[in-house]
Amino acid sequence: ETGVTQSPTHLIKTRGQQVTLRCSSQSGHNTVSWYQQALGQGPQFIFQYYREEENGRGNFPPRFSGLQFPNYSSELNVNALELDDSALYLCASSSKREGLNEQFFGPGTRLTVL
Amino acid sequence: GESVGLHLPTLSVQEGDNSIINCAYSNSASDYFIWYKQESGKGPQFIIDIRSNMDKRQGQRVTVLLNKTVKHLSLQIAATQPGDSAVYFCAENYMNRDDKIIFGKGTRLHILP
Numbered sequence: 710e711t712g713v714t715q716s717p718t719h720l721i722k723t724r725g726q727q728v729t730l731r732c733s734s735q736s737g738h739n740t741v742s743w744y745q746q747a748l749g750q751g752p753q754f755i756f757q758y759y760r761e762e763e764n765g766r767g768n769f770p771p772r773f774s775g776l777q778f779p780n781y782s783s784e785l786n787v788n789a790l791e792l793d794d795s796a797l798y799l800c801a802s803s804s805k806r807e808g809l810n811e812q813f814f815g816p817g818t819r820l821t822v823l
Numbered sequence: 824g825e826s827v828g829l830h831l832p833t834l835s836v837q838e839g840d841n842s843i844i845n846c847a848y849s850n851s852a853s854d855y856f857i858w859y860k861q862e863s864g865k866g867p868q869f870i871i872d873i874r875s876n877m878d879k880r881q882g883q884r885v886t887v888l889l890n891k892t893v894k895h896l897s898l899q900i901a902a903t904q905p906g907d908s909a910v911y912f913c914a915e916n917y918m919n920r921d922d923k924i925i926f927g928k929g930t931r932l933h934i935l936p
Contacts, residue, residue, distance in 0.1 A: 711866070711868075744926075750928055750929075752924075753926070754923045754924060754925065757923065799866050801866075811857070813869070814859075814868070816864070817865075817866050
């Protein structure tokens with residue numbers, strides 16, 4: 710296990726609703742990245758948070774937003790859910806203090822939008 | 824545009840044989856490459872990485888080869904075991920930018936008894 714935890718494990722929402730997913734980073738890690746993984750695809754980078762600020766963003770609309778807290782945990786918020794938002798959402802933690810290191814992934818949150 | 828892709832979506836290998844998973848990337852500016860293993864119901868797990876100033880790196884039972892001339896990356900798994908069954912992703916990163924990792928679509932590795 711990587712020490713990265715995510716909650717909830719599964720979630721079902723309907724179109725137009727809003728969702729908040731949570732991630733606790735591995736102890737000592739100060740950076741959290743979020744990815745969306747559609748079925749049968751590789752993970753797609755959504756954004757990264759470092760020192761409570763967004764530090765890089767992928768090709769996702771503004772209705773995807775996030776937060777990082779002083780304890781380095783993070784939230785991913787998605788507004789106005791669409792059917793295509795159904796996916797596995799992964800967070801990964803890493804430590805910029807040590808330079809570019811491997812990212813440790815959590816087990817993911819499976820989101821289904823009906 | 825940026826893309827990291829794989830040549831084959833599935834690969835079946837006899838237990839005990841060596842496995843070779845291939846990957847092509849399109850961006851010559853990529854300077855860091857990673858292989859991940861993803862088992863069912865789990866997040867991707869780091870296997871091995873390689874920087875663009877190297878052409879080979881070995882780990883425990885795994886070897887990554889990088890050919891920058893043809894923009895090709897491969898993962899070799901020696902003496903494949905049932906526990907190696909998973910989806911394998913190659914990924915690229917730009918070390919001088921943010922830590923955005925670009926994943927390919929993945930190759931499913933089946934181990935035959």
